[in-house]
Amino acid sequence: MSPIFRKLARDLPAMLGLAIVVFVLLIAIFGPLLAPYPEDAAASHLARRLKPPSAAFPFGTDNLGRDIFSRVILGARGALSIALTVVSTAMLIGVPLGLIAGYRGGWLSEGIMRVTDVVLAIPQLILALALAQLMSPSLESAMLALSLTYWPYFTRIVYAETRRLSSSLFVDALRGIGAGSGRIVFLHILPNALSPVIVRATIGLGFTILVAAVLGFLGMGATPPAPDWGLAIAESRTYLPRAWWYATFPGLAILITVMGFNLLGDGLRDIVDPRIRRSR
Amino acid sequence: MLRFVLRRCMLVLPSLFGLLVVTFLLIRVVPSDPAMAMAGDAATPEQIERLRQQYGLDRPIWEQFVSYVGKVATLDLGESAFSRRAVAVDIAQRLPATLTLTFCALAISVFVGVPLGVVAGLSHNTWPDYLLRVFSVMGIAVAAFWFAIMLQLFFSMELGWLPLRGELSATIQRPPRITGFVVADAAIAGRFDVVADALRHLVLPALTLSLGGLATIVRFTRAGVLDTLQQDFVFYERAMGYRRRRLVWIYVLRNSVTATVTQIGLLFGGLIAGGVVVEAIFDWPGIGSYTVQAILTGDRQVMLAVTLLIGVVYAGVNILTDLAHGLLDPRLMERG
Amino acid sequence: MIPVLSVRGLKVSIRTDEGRAEILDDIGLTLERGRILGVVGESGCGKSTLIRSIMGILPRAATVDGGEVWFEGENLLAFSEAELNDGVRSSRIGFIPQDPLLALNPVFKVGTQMLEIMRWHAPPDGLRGAARQRAHVGRLVGLLKRMQVPDPETALERYPHQFSGGQRQRLLIAAALACAPGLVIADEPTTALDVTTQHQILLLLRELVAEFGISLLFVTHDFGVVAELCDDLCVIYAGQTVEAGPVQAILDAPSHPYTRALLACHPDRATTFLGIPGSVPSPLARPPGCLFAPRCGDARALCLAARPPQGQARSGAEVRCVQFT
Numbered sequence: 001m002s003p004i005f006r007k008l009a010r011d012l013p014a015m016l017g018l019a020i021v022v023f024v025l026l027i028a029i030f031g032p033l034l035a036p037y038p039e040d041a042a043a044s045h046l047a048r049r050l051k052p053p054s055a056a057f058p059f060g061t062d063n064l065g066r067d068i069f070s071r072v073i074l075g076a077r078g079a080l081s082i083a084l085t086v087v088s089t090a091m092l093i094g095v096p097l098g099l100i101a102g103y104r105g106g107w108l109s110e111g112i113m114r115v116t117d118v119v120l121a122i123p124q125l126i127l128a129l130a131l132a133q134l135m136s137p138s139l140e141s142a143m144l145a146l147s148l149t150y151w152p153y154f155t156r157i158v159y160a161e162t163r164r165l166s167s168s169l170f171v172d173a174l175r176g177i178g179a180g181s182g183r184i185v186f187l188h189i190l191p192n193a194l195s196p197v198i199v200r201a202t203i204g205l206g207f208t209i210l211v212a213a214v215l216g217f218l219g220m221g222a223t224p225p226a227p228d229w230g231l232a233i234a235e236s237r238t239y240l241p242r243a244w245w246y247a248t249f250p251g252l253a254i255l256i257t258v259m260g261f262n263l264l265g266d267g268l269r270d271i272v273d274p275r276i277r278r279s280r
Numbered sequence: 281m282l283r284f285v286l287r288r289c290m291l292v293l294p295s296l297f298g299l300l301v302v303t304f305l306l307i308r309v310v311p312s313d314p315a316m317a318m319a320g321d322a323a324t325p326e327q328i329e330r331l332r333q334q335y336g337l338d339r340p341i342w343e344q345f346v347s348y349v350g351k352v353a354t355l356d357l358g359e360s361a362f363s364r365r366a367v368a369v370d371i372a373q374r375l376p377a378t379l380t381l382t383f384c385a386l387a388i389s390v391f392v393g394v395p396l397g398v399v400a401g402l403s404h405n406t407w408p409d410y411l412l413r414v415f416s417v418m419g420i421a422v423a424a425f426w427f428a429i430m431l432q433l434f435f436s437m438e439l440g441w442l443p444l445r446g447e448l449s450a451t452i453q454r455p456p457r458i459t460g461f462v463v464a465d466a467a468i469a470g471r472f473d474v475v476a477d478a479l480r481h482l483v484l485p486a487l488t489l490s491l492g493g494l495a496t497i498v499r500f501t502r503a504g505v506l507d508t509l510q511q512d513f514v515f516y517e518r519a520m521g522y523r524r525r526r527l528v529w530i531y532v533l534r535n536s537v538t539a540t541v542t543q544i545g546l547l548f549g550g551l552i553a554g555g556v557v558v559e560a561i562f563d564w565p566g567i568g569s570y571t572v573q574a575i576l577t578g579d580r581q582v583m584l585a586v587t588l589l590i591g592v593v594y595a596g597v598n599i600l601t602d603l604a605h606g607l608l609d610p611r612l613m614e615r616g
Numbered sequence: 617m618i619p620v621l622s623v624r625g626l627k628v629s630i631r632t633d634e635g636r637a638e639i640l641d642d643i644g645l646t647l648e649r650g651r652i653l654g655v656v657g658e659s660g661c662g663k664s665t666l667i668r669s670i671m672g673i674l675p676r677a678a679t680v681d682g683g684e685v686w687f688e689g690e691n692l693l694a695f696s697e698a699e700l701n702d703g704v705r706s707s708r709i710g711f712i713p714q715d716p717l718l719a720l721n722p723v724f725k726v727g728t729q730m731l732e733i734m735r736w737h738a739p740p741d742g743l744r745g746a747a748r749q750r751a752h753v754g755r756l757v758g759l760l761k762r763m764q765v766p767d768p769e770t771a772l773e774r775y776p777h778q779f780s781g782g783q784r785q786r787l788l789i790a791a792a793l794a795c796a797p798g799l800v801i802a803d804e805p806t807t808a809l810d811v812t813t814q815h816q817i818l819l820l821l822r823e824l825v826a827e828f829g830i831s832l833l834f835v836t837h838d839f840g841v842v843a844e845l846c847d848d849l850c851v852i853y854a855g856q857t858v859e860a861g862p863v864q865a866i867l868d869a870p871s872h873p874y875t876r877a878l879l880a881c882h883p884d885r886a887t888t889f890l891g892i893p894g895s896v897p898s899p900l901a902r903p904p905g906c907l908f909a910p911r912c913g914d915a916r917a918l919c920l921a922a923r924p925p926q927g928q929a930r931s932g933a934e935v936r937c938v939q940f941t
Contacts, residue, residue, distance in 0.1 A: 101485070116297035121591045126571070130583050133575050182481035208425055214557055217425050218572065233426055239431070241437035251426030259421035266417075444797075467852030512718035518673050518714070520791065534723050595864050609723050 007271050020260025026218020028076040035070035042222055042225050050243045063235065064225075068246065071227035074251045078228050079257065082143055082221075083208040085135035087201050089147035094154030095197060099185050101155065102162025113159065116152040124149045132220045143223040146208060161193035163167055195272040199265055206261030213254050229254050284606055288599045299591040303584045304348050352588065362573065366587045371567060376460035377447055378559070378566030382551050384486035388491030390544060396494075397501025398533060399542070404506060412498055419495020424554050428488040428561045435484060443481050445563035452477055458551035486560045489554050493547045500543045504536030509533070540607060545601030552590055620799050620831040620896025621647040621670070626683030629899075637899035639665045641855040641907075643683070647848070649800070650824055652832040654846030655862065656839060656878075660896060662855040663835045667803050669693075671709065672700040688798065704751075706737035710792035710830075712802040715798035717786035720776035725760060727772025730756055730791050736779055737795040759790040763820065782813035789820070801833045806841060817930055818845045839882050843867060851875050854896050854907045872937050873912045906937070914939065 008014055028157035032038040059068035101112040111196070118129070124146075131145035156218045165171060176183050215221035216230025224231065229250040236246035333610040351357070357367040373414070400412040436444040443449060447462055463482075466474035508514065509532065516525055559568030567586060574582035625688050637880065639662045649655040657663050668674045670685055670692060680804035685692040688708070695704065703713070713719040721729055733750040759769035776784060778916040785805060792800050802821070806814040822845060825832050834846060842849055842863060848862040851872065859872040870876045877892045894911035897903055903910065909919040917939055927940035 002453065011414075035429055041311065048465035114294055114298055117295045121295050121594055122587060123549040123590065123594070125556065126587060126590055129556070129575055130570070130587050133581075133583060206421065210421075213423050214425060217557075218560070218575070220575070230423070230425075233423075235431065237429065241433050244433055247426070247429050251423060251430065253424065254423045255418065255421050258423075259417060259491055262417060262421055512713070512715060513721045515673065516711070516713045516719040517721070518730075519697055519705060519711040521701050521707070521737055522732060523701065523736060526732070531721055531724065536719065 008267055011267045013263045013271065014270070017260045017263025017265070017267060021257060024076055024080065024257050024260060027073055028080040031074050031077050032250055035067075035073045037067040037070040038074070039068045040066035041074050041227055044225075050239060050246070052243075053245050059249040060230070060243065061258040062243075062246050063239055066231070070230065072229070072249055073230045073249065075227040075232065075253065076257070077224060078226060079209050079212065079254075081143075082212045083205045084137075086146040086150060086208045086212070087204045088144050089143075089156050090150035090203060091197065092202070093147065094191075095153030095158050095190075097142050097151070098155040098158025098193075099162055099190065102236075103166055103181065103185055103189070109159075115156050116159075118153045119149060120156075122149075125214060126212065128215065129218070129220065133216065139222050142215045143214065144209060146215075150204060150208070153200055153204065154197060157196045158193050161196065162189055164257065165192055178205050197271055199269045200270055202261055203265035204264065206258040209254065209258055209261070285458045285599065285603060287569070288602050292595045292599060296591065299588060300349060301345075301354065303588050304345050357588075360579055360582050362579045362582070367403055367582055371589065372568060372583070372586065373460070374566050375568050377462070377564060378555060380461055380463065380482070380490060381485055381559070381564060381566060382555060384482055385489035385493065385551060385554075386544070386547070388486060388490035388546065389497050392490075393494045393497030394533075394537065394540060397498045398505050398528065398536070400498060400502040401505025401509065401536070402528065409502075409553075411500065416495040416499040416502075419491050419498075422491060423490055424492065424559055425504035425557045427491060428484070428558055431484050431488060432561075442483050445561075447478065447481055448474070449477050449481070449567055469512050482538045485558050485564055488562075489558045490552060492550050492554060494548075496541055496543050496547065500534060500539045505532060507537045508532050534608065538605065540610065541601060541604045545597055545604075548597040549594060552593070571596060617649060617801065619646045620649050620687075620688060621645070621653075621833060622684075622686040622806055623666075623670070624684045626666070626685065627671060627681040628665055628674070628678060630665075632680040632900075634834075635900050638902055639678070639855055639899050640772075642857070643852065643855065644857045645707065645850045645860060647754070647831050649827060649831055650825070651708075651847040652834055652845055653848045653850060654842035655833065655835045655850045655852060656837065656842055657852035658837060658896065659842045661852045663837075663852060665854075665855075666804065667801055667835060670801065671705060671711065672697065679771055691706060702736075705793045706733050706792075706797065708797050709797065709799040710795070710797040711843070712785075712788055712792045712800065713803045714803045715808045716781055716788055716805075717776070717808070719788060720784065720931065721723055721854040724778075725772065726776060726787055727753070727756070728788070730766070730772070730794060733791060734794050740798055747821070756794060759793060760787070760859045760932075762824075763787070764791050781809055782816070783884055784843070785809060785813075785817055786820070789817075789824070793830070796828075797830065799831050799833065801835070803835050804837065805834075807836070807838075813889060814841070822844065839879060840884065851878070856900065857934075858908065858934065859929075859933050861929075861931060866933050869929070871931060871933055871935045872908075873914050874908050877911075879894070889902075902930065 008018070027034060045061075047065060048057075049063055049065040049248070051057055051061045051065075054162070057067050057069060059072060062068055062071070064180045081259050095117075097112050101109040124128035128142070128145040132142050132147060135144070136193075171184060171188065174188060212221055213228075213230030213233075216228045217234045219234065220230050222228035232250040233247050234245065236250075237245055284389075330422050353369045357364065357371070360367050360370055362372055396412055400409045401408045432444055435442045448454065452474055455465040455471055455474055456466055458465050462478045463475055464470070466478060514532060517531060522531065555566065556562065556568040559566050560572040563569065567589075570582065572589050573579070574586070621739070623643055626640050626643040627638070629636050629638045630638075641664070645653065645655065645664055655663060655666070665674070665678070666857045669680060670676075670687075670779050672692065672695065674680070680693055683693070687704075692700070692704065692909045695845070705763070720828050731749070731752055734885065738755075739753060741748070741751060741799065745801055756772060758766045760771055765771050765786050766781055771779075778785065788805070792802075802901070818841060821832065823833075825829070834842075836842060846863050848861065848864050851858050851874065853874045859866060859870070860874045866875065867937075870879050875890075881891055897907055897910070903920070905918075905920040905922055906915070906924050909915045912919065916938070924936050925941055926939045927937065929935045929940050
């Protein structure tokens with residue numbers, strides 16, 4: 001564990017990414033305690049609507065008088081929980097499928113990989129939009145749609161690793177001493193395939209936050225009065241250009257958070273895959 | 281080379297077939313009664329039954345699939361519940377606007393991105409490189425819709441330099457439709473004020489759409505250049521006195537862009553997805569805003585027709601990418 | 617008659633993560649007109665850096681700390697990059713690289729690459745445009761014929777991976793001679809080839825030197841090649857010239873302990889598999905005295921204390937060893 005950490009520590013952008021991710025995580029967990037006006041998740045104070053940034057309201061207030069700074073902090077919780085749910089669901093679907101397809105071979109494997117190809121044949125956003133619309137538009141269906149469109153990325157990675165490892169010498173040796181398939185796959189192949197999966201998951205978290213924000217913006221995700229970042233930007237449009245702070249700060253929150261995940265994911269990828277010489 | 285292309289087409293067919301199956305299932309199977317879904321909430325039982333017969337929904341499912349495939353093959357993609365016109369007609373009318381936007385964004389991403397990537401690679405570990413690396417990281421972390429709004433806020437609302445939305449100003453009359461492309465039609469009609477207006481409207485949407493691709497291409501070109509510069513033949517070319525500019529922009533570049541070409545192909549997915557959002561924000565009359573409209577009105581036929589269209593386009597782009605790879609590196613062509 | 621190439625006291629160091637590494641520490645060599653000088657040393661002794669210094673293509677982190685490189689009476693170290701690129705490389709100094717497979721750009725036709733060189737460095741012939749191009753093609757085809765590359769007319773239209781190793785090396789020799797330089801530097805051009813092909817290339821090189829009237833600087837780690845091809849010899853150890861002189865004289869009577877040890881190890885002469893005990897001093901930490909002293913059988917206390925000056929052996933060779941001063 002620690003040699004990996006030492007290598008990561010030398011990579012400045014990756015450390016920055018880690019710092020951002022930890023920061024956002026803490027904000028998400030301790031949100032209500034950190035926000036100056038935690039009740040603004042739902043309450044409205046029309047008397048102080050659309051006020052510019054000030055000492056009392058660092059990011060200004062929105063059209064219902066709610067403190068945007070607090071709502072951005074509270075929004076972190078929603079963004080991260082969506083991202084974590086989607087990515088872990090996608091992993092739960094995609095990783096086992098990849099293991100099966102890679103280890104078994106034959107028509108089952110072909111079938112799984114063809115389905116993967118079909119799902120990957122469409123950009124994720126379009127597919128998620130189509131699916132979310134077929135089910136009833138809500139946050140849950142959006143998350144389900146996103147999971148159902150993201151699992152192929154994991155399947156592809158795990159499939160490639162499993163195929164590679166299945167034909168390796170040590171698996172032959174394990175088979176030779178009579179180890180069962182299940183044991184081989186879960187105790188020996190899976191741990192080796194885990195590293196690229198973790199890299200993909202990290203980048204996937206950032207990507208999901210972006211796509212979820214788009215869905216929120218289009219009205220296919222979170223519903224008012226939730227402090228969702230994408231939703232806030234959508235709501236802000238009617239009040240531009242006067243209330244520039246309304247759109248700017250939630251967007252910056254998205255930018256910084258996603259950047260954090262991307263930087264961290266890049267750093268992890270550099271460690272995991274040193275053979276593909278990443279010219280840094 | 282023909283063999284190469286044909287072979288690629290063959291490989292793509294199973295995915296496309298799968299796509300047909302998936303879209304068919306989604307339109308027929310997901311809602312428990314598609315006829316009722318198509319008729320809407322206020323329909324009477326007789327209207328629903330008529331719809332059912334009209335769409336052949338009372339036939340066995342595989343027969344429905346075959347007729348579906350037949351319809352798709354003849355470009356009959358159903359009727360939009362919203363516009364009450366054939367979806368195929370709607371798409372044909374809106375396609376030029378989307379193509380214009382997409383290719384402008386692609387052009388910006390490639391023709392600005394590749395040179396910037398080369399510059400970054402050459403100035404490795406000095407400030408131009410650092411600046412460009414920061415840019416390429418931020419470029420893919422930005423939410424496109426937010427960036428669009430920020431651009432609108434600044435260039436349109438604050439400075440008033442560029443128009444807020446649309447393909448043409450509301451006061452300007454559209455030129456007679458010959459190619460379907462506004463800029464081309466206006467030029468043909470000799471209306472250069474319309475051309476200027478159309479180009480001004482193109483700036484913000486194209487910039488927004490190009491950002492993600494620009495960042496990615498800078499990043500991958502930079503990596504490609506750094507890799508190539510380590511190669512022995514670069515040392516040899518320097519030893520033989522190749523002129524620096526030609527060395528970099530002809531001989532090094534050709535070797536460095538393999539990864540970039542892959543990215544350009546993959547970029548299309550982003551351009552299509554991003555196009556949806558950008559068109560919605562800028563009121564751009566293309567397929568993206570058509571899709572958003574279909575989502576908001578629950579227009580199922582349109583959604584699925586668009587999905588199918590995108591799948592085909594994506595497959596076509598992948599083949600073209602492979603072809604480009606083969607042309608760049610003759611060794612690949614021989615391996616087929 | 618001034619020598620074509622004369623290197624005096626060349627010192628080159630390179631900045632690394634672990635500190636400043638002295639790669640070349642007082643290198644000297646002399647190449648007389650029309651002769652072949654072999655530069656011999658182990659891997660890592662600084663041969664590549666020497667070539668790069670002469671041609672002015674050192675990496676960014678490297679600096680020339682001292683010395684001169686006299687080429688036909690001019691100090692190359694004083695030339696600017698533009699002067700070197702426009703007036704020296706290919707037109708006056710040709711280059712034959714080590715690995716023919718890696719040296720050629722894989723995605724361009726061989727002809728394109730060679731014509732690129734000729735376009736900027738070929739001796740002026742008063743022609744322009746298409747006529748000039750045709751003249752260049754003609755000269756290249758003629759050279760390829762001389763190098764015995766099969767199908768010289770169509771060869772220019774092919775890609776590097778379509779040739780065998782030996783053929784590629786012939787292409788590169790042709791490229792080196794294309795612009796009629798007076799000096800050609802060859803960086804271990806036969807190392808990547810099999811023994812038979814190696815022999816053919818060496819024969820070819822000897823013929824070409826006489827035929828084209830060039831002077832050849834031939835870098836190698838193989839004494840056998842030196843014996844077969846070269847007129848003069850220069851032995852390098854840890855970035856210093858330790859012995860230099862006529863080949864036959866040195867091979868018959870090697871003076872410097874390192875030269876003697878190297879020759880003793882050569883498969884043709886060795887009776888055991890033993891190499892030279894010890895290892896080359898790290899360029900990051902140079903000992904104060906003679907660099908070979910820690911491994912030298914004849915070493916005395918004086919050797920470890922101070923750098924030995926240049927002396928002359930009975931064979932006529934210049935030797936850097938206290939035994940000959």
